[in-house]
Structure formats: C-alpha cells, structure tokens
Amino acid sequence: MTYDVGMTVIETRAPLNRERIIGAAVKLADQHGADELSMRKLGAELGVEAMSLYNHVANKDEILDGMIDHVFTTIPLPDPKEDWRVSVRTTGLAAMEQFTAHPWVVSLLMQRGNFGNASLVFMNQVLGILRAAGFSDEETHHAWQMLASHTMGYAFQQSSGSWHEKDWNGLEDQLSRLGDRFPHVVALAPLLAECEFGSEYAFGLEIIISGLEARLG
C-alpha cells in the first residue's frame, strides 16, 4: 500500500508471508498460465528477489500445493440437509466453476495430487452426503470415483481443448483439407468448437445422477 504523506510518497510493502506468496502465484497463473510461473517471476511480482521466497516456503512444490488448496477453499461445501441429488448437482457445478476460473488447477492436480487440507474437507463432505443418502461404502466409492472422473474429465477437456481457441482457424483449414478422411469430425467440428462446457458438464451430470439413483435401493 502507498500513503501520500505531504510531498513524499512512502512505499510500505506488506511483509512477505506464505499467504501473500500463494495469492500472488494464483494471480500470476490466472493471468499467464501455470507454465509461466517461476520463482524469479513470482519474486518480481512481489517486489523481491526469488531467493527471498525460500524464507517463507520450503520450495516451489509447497507453493503449488498451496495454490491447489486455495482453489478448493473457494468451492462452497454442499449442505448435508439437502436432498443428495441436489447436493451433488450443486457441488459439481460449483467445482466446475472454479476449475473453469482457474484452468491451471487441473494440470496442477495431476502433477501434485490433491491431498491438501481443503480438498480433504471437500471430499469428506461429499462422501458423507452419499453415505447418508443410503449408498453402501462400495457404492459410495463408485459414485465418488465416477463424479470425480466426470468433473475432472470435463475440466481436463476444457483446459486442453483448442477447439474453441485461436488456433481453431488453423485447425479448420487442416480439417477441410482432410475432410474426406475425417468426415464425421468435420461434420461435428462446429458443435465441438462452440460448445458450452458448463452445460455439457451439467448434461452428463444428470445422466450420472440418474444412473446412481437407479442403483440405490
């Protein structure tokens, strides 16, 4: 923050700490992608040399884990008093929303796993709701695995796809050149390019919820 005191401007850097470092890392990743995140750039963002970060954080991996935890903290937990179908639907959509807002979190999860505190809190809550709904432990396991896969899968496709990116144009050229070899891909390319991943995800979520429901009871 800066205070304007008379004619001089006194620059008062907030003291460096773990929280500020991870916040800045999230901001940088949101802006430029996780690949662009380096200790040197992160230091520069915080007005400090890269080496100073090591006073507050063991290494880069701790920062990455902190970023994952930060995102999971922002996903609202499902309400156990709701019907399980509502809880699962609401929570799935909320999770997808965060994965969309922070696309880098998907690849980070793959690199690092997701056993931070916030993701365990989240997982525990969802598992509790499924068990309370009457699913056996095996069924709960199946349901979790399937819901997680569907969610991660869509998030994955959303962040990996270049169907809806700039290089789509180059791809379109490529496809029309190879139209006779890939007629079905060419026919569906517009749908793939313009698709709303959010509603696509919701569509699949309903199929899964129905399928799980049928196996319950």
Place this chain on the structure above:
Amino acid sequence: MTYDVGMTVIETRAPLNRERIIGAAVKLADQHGADELSMRKLGAELGVEAMSLYNHVANKDEILDGMIDHVFTTIPLPDPKEDWRVSVRTTGLAAMEQFTAHPWVVSLLMQRGNFGNASLVFMNQVLGILRAAGFSDEETHHAWQMLASHTMGYAFQQSSGSWHEKDWNGLEDQLSRLGDRFPHVVALAPLLAECEFGSEYAFGLEIIISGLEARLG
C-alpha cells in the same frame, strides 16, 4: 547392432530418424515418466548429442506430439459392424488400457491437445459409429464429450492418485491423525487405495451407455 567380425567388434548404429527418436522418447517416458524426458537424456539414450536431434525434428514439442500419436496408433479402432454399445464398450476399455500402460500420455494430452493424425482417425471412427447408431449430431456431440470426459477423467485420476502409491503409508498416518476431522475419507480410504481403476472405469461406462441409450429414440 553389433557384429563380431574376427577379433574386432564393429558397432553399427541404426541411422537416426524421427521414428527412432519418438520410439526412444516413449520408452524413456514409460520408464521414468515424462518429466524426466529431456533432449539431452534422449540424445544419450540414442548414443548421440542432444543437438543432433534437431536434424530430424523441429523441436521438443514435435517429439511430444509424436509420442501422443504413437499411443493413439496402438488403440484398435472399433468395428462399425458391431452394435454401437459393444463398440463403445470395447473401444473405451482399449483406450483405458493404453492410457494405463503409458500414464504420461494424459498429462501430455493436456499440455499439447490431441489433434494428431492418429487421434483424429480414432475420433472420426467413434463419431461415425454413434451417428450410424441413430444419434443426432447434437446427441453424438454430447455422447462423445461424455465418453471422452469419463475416459480422460479416470485416466487422470489413475495417474494423479497417490492412493495406491508408496506414499500411501504416509497418507494413512496423516489420515488416522486427522480421523476425527475426515471420518468419511478414512472409512473409504481402503477402498480408494485398493481399487482397480479398470473395473471402476467399466462400471461407469455401463451407466453412461445406459443413459445414452435411454436418450436414443
């Protein structure tokens, strides 16, 4: 190969080319993971300096794309004469098998996208089968998106999970310490740790196939 000619051993290196480079890269990634793959190590594997690789390949990205293509080439294409449910099931399982055998391909797909020749051939074949089964273009799009998400999601979880890894022990300690905070996670941890991703995947695949079938006709 080495020929033993009398008292001297003549070492005849096969000439370097794109195919040999990508083959060696796949081998290295299978053994040590994609993170360990560097131009210098790949060169060493081929008995050559890293810089030689650039005579046969534009850059590292071309190698990575080639590795993805290599894996997709090994997935058997579904037979259009089969019932679509059989085709989808068989192909999904075959794809999962390859993603399991080459876990690095999932993160590579996320980094690089998957619009190589082999993956377009694969995608085109699956889309054709869905359309021939009577799905509209919109429904085919939904179905593809959902099947791809489910498959990538399971592959993702399989390669990201440390539930079934060595560090599971450390996690178990952590969980039992925090057992009162995460009772549902602790209760299901054994199931998560010992689960067979293959059969988990198959379980979800059946739910999806049934769900799609219900929306057909």
Place this chain on the structure above:
DNA sequence: ACCTGAACACCGTTCAAGT
C-alpha cells in the same frame, strides 16, 4: 530475522564449425 548476489546443475535451442 529477513533479504541478497553469486554460484551450481540443470533446461531448450541457436549457430558456427567440423566431417
């Protein structure tokens, strides 16, 4: 207690030089 500069062992990639 916190920050820094120099250094180390790695990257991908370029380029002039070798054969």
Place this chain on the structure above:
DNA sequence: ACCTGAACACCGTTCAAGT
C-alpha cells in the same frame, strides 16, 4: 548431409554474506 561444442537465456535451489 549429418553431427558436434560452445554459447545463450532461462530454470530451481544452495549458501555465504550482508543488514
């Protein structure tokens, strides 16, 4: 035509030195 060594601009991380 293919391979090489030296070099460049980057990494994450260590460590002794500064305040």
